Amino acid sequence: MTDNPVASPFDDLAVTVQVAEPLAGHTWLGVGGPARYFCEPTSIESLSAVAARCHEQEIKLRIVGGGSNILASTDGVDAMVVRLAAPAFCGIAIDGQSVKVGAGAKLVHLVSETVQAGLSGLEDLVGIPGTVGGGLVGNAAAHGSNLGQRVHSVTVMLPDGSTEERLREDLAFSSGWSSLDGVIVLSARFDLDSDDPGRLTKRMQKQWIVERSEQPSGTRAVAMMFKDPVGTTAESLIAQAGCRDLCVGGASVYAAHANYVVVEAGCASSDVKQLLEKVRGVVRDRLGVELAPRIRVW
Numbered sequence: 001m002t003d004n005p006v007a008s009p010f011d012d013l014a015v016t017v018q019v020a021e022p023l024a025g026h027t028w029l030g031v032g033g034p035a036r037y038f039c040e041p042t043s044i045e046s047l048s049a050v051a052a053r054c055h056e057q058e059i060k061l062r063i064v065g066g067g068s069n070i071l072a073s074t075d076g077v078d079a080m081v082v083r084l085a086a087p088a089f090c091g092i093a094i095d096g097q098s099v100k101v102g103a104g105a106k107l108v109h110l111v112s113e114t115v116q117a118g119l120s121g122l123e124d125l126v127g128i129p130g131t132v133g134g135g136l137v138g139n140a141a142a143h144g145s146n147l148g149q150r151v152h153s154v155t156v157m158l159p160d161g162s163t164e165e166r167l168r169e170d171l172a173f174s175s176g177w178s179s180l181d182g183v184i185v186l187s188a189r190f191d192l193d194s195d196d197p198g199r200l201t202k203r204m205q206k207q208w209i210v211e212r213s214e215q216p217s218g219t220r221a222v223a224m225m226f227k228d229p230v231g232t233t234a235e236s237l238i239a240q241a242g243c244r245d246l247c248v249g250g251a252s253v254y255a256a257h258a259n260y261v262v263v264e265a266g267c268a269s270s271d272v273k274q275l276l277e278k279v280r281g282v283v284r285d286r287l288g289v290e291l292a293p294r295i296r297v298w
């Protein structure tokens, strides 16, 4: 973070707010302009105060998790961007077959801790980058499992800074989507099954190898472009439409795994955006399929 003494509407709150914080360092792609405001609250109370202030002053509030599914605009993001990386948002507590986890915890940590504790249900999700909060909002999925399947309840913060618990029956999850868009996910409880830790560890390690083989290697400057349509994969459609070699400026389709965009140093966020539009247009024109973006464009 940069030290910035510029005044902000949050100056009277017990939270350090950065003005014009570069977002490139908070996303996997490493591109994009600054956030108008940025903070990392250390408690639910300070997050609540920030949310309430944004609500009162009509300042948009956005949460960045691991930043593996965000494309920040070249022109910057006119919002308060909040990162829930403080210990208050990252705890993992196991109680029998129930696990309570903070939204800022890394998904990979949740998976490995539950596997070590002999709890099954999340091991297929090993290797998906990002946080539990980001994974719940976009219903992270791999190898036929998704994060929403095992949710018991989710604690959320509403725009006015109040909190509420939403039970499974009040939540909806589908491919690349959940009904949690528009609220701040604070924590979640998952119901898991007991299993043999040794067997689970082997299964997790196998899935990890498969997951890594399906991802671009050697760089973190990548993102998944589109959701898989029902009955097929975005990757196969992109390849079939002949888009493996497409590039715009410093952004190109990763040929070996065609649903990923990879960026070179110095690439502009607008290059990535244009590449997404180009791929989408070619797939539409050649195959008549409208791909839905997975990556969130800010």
Ligand SMILES: Cc1cc2nc3c(=O)[nH]c(=O)nc-3n(C[C@H](O)[C@H](O)[C@H](O)COP(=O)(O)OP(=O)(O)OC[C@H]3O[C@@H](n4cnc5c(N)ncnc54)[C@H](O)[C@@H]3O)c2cc1C
Binding pocket: 028, 062, 063, 064, 065, 066, 067, 068, 069, 070, 084, 103, 104, 127, 128, 129, 130, 131, 132, 133, 134, 135, 136, 137, 138, 139, 140, 141, 142, 183, 184, 185, 186, 215, 216, 222, 223, 224, 296
């Ligand atoms: C190499 C690579 C491999 C991937 N493999 C997979 C895969 O196998 N399966 C899959 O499903 N996805 C995959 N993805 C996509 C991505 O990792 C997932 O979507 C992941 O769940 C995003 O989590 P994140 O914490 O990084 O979210 P971010 O990118 O930080 O945010 C994504 C969205 O969630 C919102 N958000 C984040 N946290 C919160 C919160 N606490 N409250 C409210 N909103 C929040 C953000 O505002 C944003 O709108 C992959 C991405 C990469 C780069």
